[in-house]
Amino acid sequence: MRYITPRKAAQGLGSARSGTQDHWFLTVTSCALVLLTPAFFLVIGRAIGLSQADLLGYFGRPYPALITALFIVVGMMHFIKGTRIMIDDYFQNTARKVAIIVSVVFGWAVIAAALFALARMTLVPLAI
Amino acid sequence: MADVNRGNRPLSPHLQVYRLPMAAVTSILTRITGQALVAGILLLVWWLVAAVSGPRGFAAADWVVRSWIGFIVLTGSAWALWFHTLAGIRHLFYDAGQLLRIEEAERASWAIIIGSVVLTLISVVLFFFG
Numbered sequence: 001m002r003y004i005t006p007r008k009a010a011q012g013l014g015s016a017r018s019g020t021q022d023h024w025f026l027t028v029t030s031c032a033l034v035l036l037t038p039a040f041f042l043v044i045g046r047a048i049g050l051s052q053a054d055l056l057g058y059f060g061r062p063y064p065a066l067i068t069a070l071f072i073v074v075g076m077m078h079f080i081k082g083t084r085i086m087i088d089d090y091f092q093n094t095a096r097k098v099a100i101i102v103s104v105v106f107g108w109a110v111i112a113a114a115l116f117a118l119a120r121m122t123l124v125p126l127a128i
Numbered sequence: 129m130a131d132v133n134r135g136n137r138p139l140s141p142h143l144q145v146y147r148l149p150m151a152a153v154t155s156i157l158t159r160i161t162g163q164a165l166v167a168g169i170l171l172l173v174w175w176l177v178a179a180v181s182g183p184r185g186f187a188a189a190d191w192v193v194r195s196w197i198g199f200i201v202l203t204g205s206a207w208a209l210w211f212h213t214l215a216g217i218r219h220l221f222y223d224a225g226q227l228l229r230i231e232e233a234e235r236a237s238w239a240i241i242i243g244s245v246v247l248t249l250i251s252v253v254l255f256f257f258g
Contacts (some may be wrong), residue, residue, distance in 0.1 A: 027223065030216045037213050042208070044172065045255045048193060048202075052186045055179050072173070082162055106166075108175055117176040 015094070022081050029078040040071040059121040074112040080107040151230075151236035158215040159207035168205025171198065206251045211244035 001024040002009075043064045050058055059065050091099050132138050141256050171193065178189035218236050243244045 027220065030220065034213060034217060037209060041251055045251070048255070052179055052183060052190075059176075059179075068176075072169070075169070079162070079165075086159055086163070109171060110168075113177050114173045117173070117180050118178040 151233040
């Protein structure tokens with residue numbers, strides 16, 4: 001038995017040094033997503049069913065392109081942080097590390113793919 | 129003598145006979161819908177990338193998006209997104225110290241469930257007839 005107070009035993013084991021930042025990040029992005037979600041529904045609802053040529057023209061316009069880009073970037077960063085909190089709750093040790101790495105890589109891959117597609121439609125006129 | 133008070137004791141919740149409160153059901157559904165949205169975002173981003181990759185790639189992605197598989201994934205994602213959004217708004221209220229009493233949390237849970245179904249129906253109707 002160690003004769004130390006509970007406070008001494010807990011000292012140095014780590015407070016939630018970055019946990020509050022994660023929570024605040026989720027709060028800020030969730031507020032943005034409350035506004036972006038209805039806009040994204042309207043944008044994507046009009047896009048589905050278009051021919052490829054019409055689709056390229058549609059996302060070449062600023063409003064659909066910006067709403068889609070913002071929704072996917074903010075949404076996936078919200079996903080990365082939210083998933084991190086879930087992983088911290090359900091996984092330990094190596095499984096936790098692997099799960100965090102997979103979720104972060106997946107999140108950024110989705111962002112990169114979506115931004116590439118939107119940039120291609122917005123910046124480069126495609127001849128098809 | 130040991131069972132004098134039989135039938136009149138407070139019972140501790142047992143795992144197999146415990147009915148989750150609605151606030152607990154909607155809380156865990158927030159996480160589940162958040163993760164399930166991966167399917168919808170993958171389908172839509174694949175479709176966006178296919179649109180700039182060429183006619184054959186786009187034909188494949190567009191066929192999936194407009195097939196019954198796409199309908200199920202997108203309608204499910206629409207519900208998941210509305211549910212997650214409403215539950216997230218409730219979390220903002222929680223953070224502000226609101227809706228924390230048991231009856232309020234219960235009522236807010238039903239509002240989230242009913243609201244998400246109604247918003248999904250409106251989204252689907254607007255999509256097909258708008």
